Amino acid sequence: MNWRGIFAVVRKDLKVVVRSPIILLPMIILPLILQVAMPIGLGVAFNLAAEAASDEADDISEFLEVIPEEVLTTLETAGEEGTILILFLVYLFAPLYLIVPLMVSSVIAADSFVGERERKTLEALLYSPLTDMELLIAKMMTAWVAAMVVSVGSFLIYAVAVNVIAWPYMGRIFFPNATWLLLVFWVAPGVAALGLAATVLISSRVETFQEAYQFGGVxxxxxxxxxxxxxxxxxxxxxVLVSLLGIFAWGLSVILLLIGYDSFSRDTLFAKM
Structure with a gap:
């Protein structure tokens, strides 16, 4: 395995990411909306309107019925308003966090081969001494590493925001919990791998970055x-659910990676230039 060549491609692609507004802006704006603006907005709404808690409780009454008793017990000191707020921040918003690694990896993966073609640099890349597998690994490493850096960074910001917002109710640092640690370090890497595997599979077959990027939204x-x-x-x-979700994400990403490798060839990419 030519790791020197692989890392050379990764470094080149990361420089392209940093210099490209169309790739960089979604990587910045999306985490700011999901991990900063939404929790702060929710916290402000709860603090400004005392009746918001009871209204939100009615809206998520079915969700409240499936919450384990031990979870509610740990939130007893927060009161009714604080409990509803924390349930939103810690549990209901948890799936939204997965959008960050999924979209970041998809955006960069969408630019993998399509972007090279549009920048007229694909031919030089295809003539490189890297094998098909090494080339595919390099492209996917770029997207995965960038997705994890953004995901972990946004999680750290979210953790600070949640603890600050919930401090008036909890009076202590209580976040992250076990669910979120699994989400960040087990599920998010798998979801990032899944997103990039699916998008690379598509981006090697479409003509423009926009077409590949639209698939990322799906x-x-x-x-x-x-x-x-x-x-x-x-x-x-x-x-338990988060652990199973991680197994599913990793398993499906491996399957897609194998399909992508079997169907990937330089001849196909040359034909599209």
């Missing part, structure tokens, strides 16, 4: 379905 839908499932009381984002 693969976010299952994450939205997870949040709706929680609100509807169909599931609860506890450690």
């Amino acid at each position: 693969i976010v839908l299952p994450v939205v379905a997870l949040m709706l499932g929680q609100i509807g009381g169909l599931l609860f984002f506890g450690p």
Whole structure:
């Protein structure tokens, strides 16, 4: 395995990411909205309107029925308003966090081969001494590393925001919990791998970056379905479910990677230039 060549491609692609507004802006704006603006907005709404807690409790009544008793016990000191606020921040918003690694990896992976073609640099890349597998590994490493850096960074910001917002109710640092640690360090890497595997599979077959990027928007839908499932009381984002979700994400990403490798060839990419 030519790791020197692989890392050379990774470094080159990361420089392209940093210098490209169309790639960099979604990586910055999305985490700011999901991990900063939304929790702060929710916290402000709860602090300004005392009746918000009871209104929100009615909206998520089915979700409240599936919450384990031990979770509610740990939140007794928060009171009714604080409990509803923390349930939103810690549990209902948990699936939304997965959008960050999924979208970041998808955006960069969408630019993998399509972007090279549009920048007229694909031919030089295809003539490089790297094998097909090494080239594919380099492209996916770029997207995965960037996705994890952004995901962990946004999680750290979110952790600070949650503890600050919930401090008037909890009076202590209580976040992250076991569910979120599994989410960040087990599920998010798998979801990032899944997103990039699916997008690389598509981006090697489409003509423009925009076409590949639009596919990235479609693969976010299952994450939205997870949040709706929680609100509807169909599931609860506890450690067991999150662990199983990670196994599923990693398993499916491996399958897609194998399919992508089997169908990937320089001849196909040359034909599209």
